[in-house]
Each structure stands twice: as C-alpha cells, then as structure tokens.
Amino acid sequence: MDFSTIKNTFDRVSKKRKLESVKTQEVIDRVLQEIEQTAEQLVDCNECSKIEETAFLTRLQAQLSKYEPLTQLGAAQREVNQAFNQYGKLVEKYPFLDIAKAYRDIEFDRHSVNKIIALHFYRQGQFELGDCFIDEAQETNAAILRAPFVEMHQILEGIKDRNLKPALEWTRLHHSELNEKGSCLEFKLQQLQFVHILLESGRLAALQHARSSFKYYATLHMGEIQRLMGCLLWAKRLDCCPYRDLLDPKHWEVILIEFTKEFCNLIGQAYNSPLYVTILAGCEALPSLIKLASVMANRISEWRSLKQLPVEIQLPNSLQFHSIFSCPVSRDQSTADNPPMLMPCGHVLCRQSIQKLAKGPSQSFKCPYCPLEVYISNCRQINF
Template sequence: MELKSIKDAFDRVANKQKLSYTKTNEIVQMVSQEIDKALSILKDSSSPYPTPLDHRSILAGVKKTFAENSPVNQLEAAEKELNVALTKYPKVLEKQLNTDIAKAYRNNVEFDTHIVNQIIANFFYRQGMFDIGDCFVAETGESECSTRKSFLEMHQILEAMKRRDLAPALNWAISNSEKLKQARSDLEMKLHSLHFLEIAQDQNSQEAIIYARKHFERFLESFPETQKLVCSLLWNRNLEKSPYSEFLSPALWNNAARELTRQYCNLLGESSESPLSITVTAGTQTLPVLLKYMNVMANKKLDWQSMEQLPVAVELSEEFQFHSVFVCPVSKEQSSDENPPMMMSCGHVLCKQTINKMSKNGSKSSFKCPYCPTDVDISRCRQLHF
C-alpha cells in the first residue's frame, strides 16, 4: 500500500479546495463591492430626481465591469479544477487500496465463536462502553463477560480522578499495596503526591505537612521526590513561578491515570492494551505486505493454507513485540521448538538445524564457526531459552 501516493493525491485535492474557496470569496467580494458602489452613486446623486438616463449609465457601467471580469467564468474555472482533482482521487484510492483481502487469510482456520465474542465484549468494557457491551452480550446470547465488574470499578476510579477526587484511587492502591510493590510500581506514591499537592494548593500548608509525615515515610526509595514536594510548600502562594512549577502540570494526573490503568489490568491478569485493538492495529501493518506478496506469487501456486509461518518477513513496530525471537544468521530461519537456538563454545548462536548441517548431521565432531576462527565442539553446544 503506497500511503505516500494516497497522501499526495489527498493534498492535491485539499489545495485545490483551498484555492477554489479563496477564488470564490474574491469574486463574491468583487461583485458585492461593485453593486454597493452603484447603489451608493444612485443614493448620493446631487439631483433629487435622477433621470432614467443616469440610472441606465450607472447600470451599464456595472454591466461592463462584470463583462470584463467575467465572474461566472472564473467561478466555473475554479470549480472545474477542483472537480478534476476530486474525480482523480477515488481512482487513486481504488488503485492503491485493495478491498479484496481474501487472498491474505486462511479459510481453513476454525474460530471459537464464544472466545471471539468474549474478546469483543471485553474490548467494550475496557473502553468504558458498558451499554454497548451489555447490548452486544445480549444479542450474541453469550454469558456475561467475567471482566465487566472489574472494568466498571476501574472506570469509576478514573472518572473520579478526572474530577480531582483521589479517594477511590488511593483506597484501591492501599488495598493492593503489597501487589504493587511486587510489581515495582510507584502508583501509590504518585497518588499520595497528588493528594499532597491538592491539600497544599488550598493554602493549607500545615495540613499538607501532617499528611506528608503520615504517608511519605513509607516511601524512602522516593526520598528525593518527597523532599521536592515538601520544599514546594515554601512557594505555596506562587508555585507557578517557582522551581517546582512542574507540580502544576496536568501530565502528573495523566501519568497517574495511565499507571493505574496499567497496574489494574496487570493485577486483573489482563494486558494494559486491549487484545482486540492490538490485533487490529498489527493486522493493518501486516495486511498490505501479505497482499502484495500473494499478488506477486499468484502464479506460483503456493499452498498458503498449509504454511506454518508467514512466507515473508513483516516488520512490526516495537509495541507489538511481546516475545523474544531469534533468527538464525546463517539459514535466516526463525527458531522454533523443533529448531531451537544453540550457543556454541565460542559464544556465537546458530539454530540447531544449521549446526547439524555444518557438522554433516553429526558425522563430524567439530566444525569451524562461520563468524570466528574457533573450532566448535558439537558436544559443547547448549540450547538457549528466551
């Protein structure tokens, strides 16, 4: 998919639209000014009773101006250029966007409808769209999604944070304090910091100090941060012009909300991002590559349905890399359970099948490493586990 071609075509349409608008506005302004000018001359005539000849001469002058400028023709020309660009744009889309994706998916895969429905319902609840999720569950005849109640609690906490009400978030963080420590999350400290700043901004420094003494002592690993928070009280009435103005940034609240969402999902046994969103987004990156490959290889009669792995390399963004992957530098094949990565005595790593080929299926006890002058002893090769 050539996104650049689509973007260029879109930009041409957008530019033509702007030019057409500007030209149309100029012409309308010109016509309006000429009419206003003629009306002004008629009203300001020195004679209280202008003769018909005066009227005709004024109107003739306006008509002559319009004939010379030809506003209608100018409007038609501007619209014509825009229409040409608009007509070409769908053709570019049709050429670049292949709507037939049948070649890029397998038709011999059996889907578990129940699991798919649960994933979709889970997506709605995760996004806070509970009415839509309930409607979907009811229409599909599925049992209630097990995560609904938990995501409802999470969104109630997040909604309270939007109202600058930290009580629900703090209660949840305190009740899950040990689990958050095991996950090495500083969420509880972030929430206490925000609450401290809320108290301080109400011009109640003494109450803020009492709160800090009560809650900050447990976070010794965050001492530099708590020290800055307490020192900010010295600038309490002018914090925005102080060295601690960062504490007024809305980013602190946004970061705390994201961390709460991540840790809540983590303790729930869910990923921080919706599996459905990740699948669809990753698919949009993969699909164009597969479609192009299948079109090129259409005459090769390859059995796409029986392949164990993708026939072509697909580069996904880092956010879609959840597991370590090793590709043999010699065979260029991805490791698998049957063909695991093996570390040789010299420290270099090859896949097991590559080592077998280089040792001629074990008939040779040693072979030379392809990346260094070391003689590799087969018996000393060890399998790696990522």
C-alpha cells in the same frame, strides 16, 4: 509501500483544518461583538431619533466592511481546500489494494475471539455494548471480566474529576502487591493529592496531609517530599515558585495512564487491548501479506493451505512481546525439542537444521552464512 508521505500530507490537511476552525471562530466572535455593541447602544438610547439609529447602523456596517469577515473566511477555507486537493491527488497515485487477496481460511477458537471482543468493550468502558455483545454471542462466561473494569473506570472517572480518594483506597488495599513490583503509584497519588489540597484548601490542610501520609515514603522518596515541603513556603504564589512544575496538568494525565497500567497488571491483563494490538499488528503486516499473496497468485491452493508464512513479517518493537526464534534455514520456530543453537561463527540455527547440515555427529559442515567449518560439538544451545 511507504505510506509516510500520505500520512504527512494528511497531517498537514488536519492542521490547516484546525487553524481554519480557530480563524472562523475568531471572525464570528468579532462580528457578534460588533452587533451586540450596536444592539446595546440602540437599547440604551430609548428616545433616539431616526437619524441617530441610522448612524449606529451605519457605523456597524462600516466596521464590518472594514473587518471583511467574508474575505477572511474565504481565505482560510481556500487554504484548507488546496491542502485537501493535494492530499486527494496524492492518494490517487497509489494503486488500490485489494486486501481480500491476503485472506486465508484459518480456524479460530470462536469463544476466545468473542471473549477478546467483549474484553475490549469493557476495557473501553462501553459496558452496555459489551453486555449486549455477550448476550447475542451467548458467551455468558465472558461476563466475569466486567466487574474489574467497572471498578477501574469508576476510579479513573474520580481521577478525572480531581478526586483521588478512590484511587488511594485501591492502592491501600493492594499495597503489598504494588510493593512487591516496586511500583511508585501509591506515592505519586499522595504527591498529587498534596498539591491538590494545597491549591484548594491551603497550607495547613496540605501540611496535615503530609504528616499523615508521607511518613511511609520517607526512605525511598525523601527528595520529592522535600520539594513538596518547599511548596508550603510559596502557598500563595505557587504559579511563580521554583516548584511550579508540580502544578502542570500533565501530571493528572500521566497518573491516569500509570494507574490503568498497574490496575490491568494486577488483574492479569495487558495495558493495551488484545483486540487493538492484533488489529494494529495486522495493519502493519498487511502490505507484506498482500505482496506475498500476489507473488503466490498462481498457487492459490498452496497459499490457502499454508500453516506458516514462508517469510518473516517485520513488526516494530512496540508489537514484539515474546522472544521467538525462527530458524533462517528451515523457517521453523524454535521449540523445546528443536532449540536455537549458537555456532562458533556467531550465527544461529535450530538444532534440527544443524543436524541435517552435519549429516553426522562427527562430521563438519559449512555455515550457510559464512565460510567457517563447524562441528556439532562446538554449537551451544541458547535459552531465551
């Protein structure tokens, strides 16, 4: 089932809603401005006669009538309603999917699942919720995951407040590990710190920072350092200088992501939460699983007892993390005892499948996917 149409329609509704919100705020601000101006005029005119007060109010009424705030608000709301109605009609065309059909009884390691959930809470900075979950699930061993993420979020909060000192101190303590990985995080933080100092404290303070910090990165980052030195010539006109791209606020957003990736990597954790990745992969696979369950509706017991799915579930590249080969003939995943074998024709099967097809080491067999006759001796093992 293709949900792209529904997604695009929903995006249009969301866009209309945002535009309507902006328009509503503009109308409210305009009406409020007119009322405040009239109120100020009435306050300033302490000895105004009834006629003058009436004139002020009449002018206010005329301005509001001319501006027609209710008409403008109504027009904006009608556009949102129309888009929302179209979205509702589109959703109704799609059949209701009973996701319970795709459910199968699978044995889970309860402790591992609880650990993944607690890790997700800590990763998101929801430490009280994570502690509560661990207490109620009685998973005290999972609490060791808390301290690293407390430190990470404290540093991230500092970066959000334009305070890079905690992040720079962390990179200093882990300089050797970052160096071994070829990470540029430390220099990027120093670069961002230089621009921040130049904006906040001026040319002299930025130059002092450059002299004390950039000498360690001259070999690998001379080009970037030269651009930063060029900023000193435009200290009071940075917004119109050739290096104004260095002032882009997006650099702070990028450094948040890069720091999180490097921090998680050094503590042996993935950048994305395993719980998030699992749910995302499940959502991608759910339509195929529901379709498969419908096909096997008359064989419920077989469906419930499956140890391995009879078809491959295609996931996007972003959700593929390991090179795992599944034999197209047996549907079994390759193992050390049953590795993938490349045939002369270019097709790949697992060794056990080839042995079954050949029925003997000296006998040829036909490739299941092309007319070529193949001997086992001509097949080569593939190592991922």
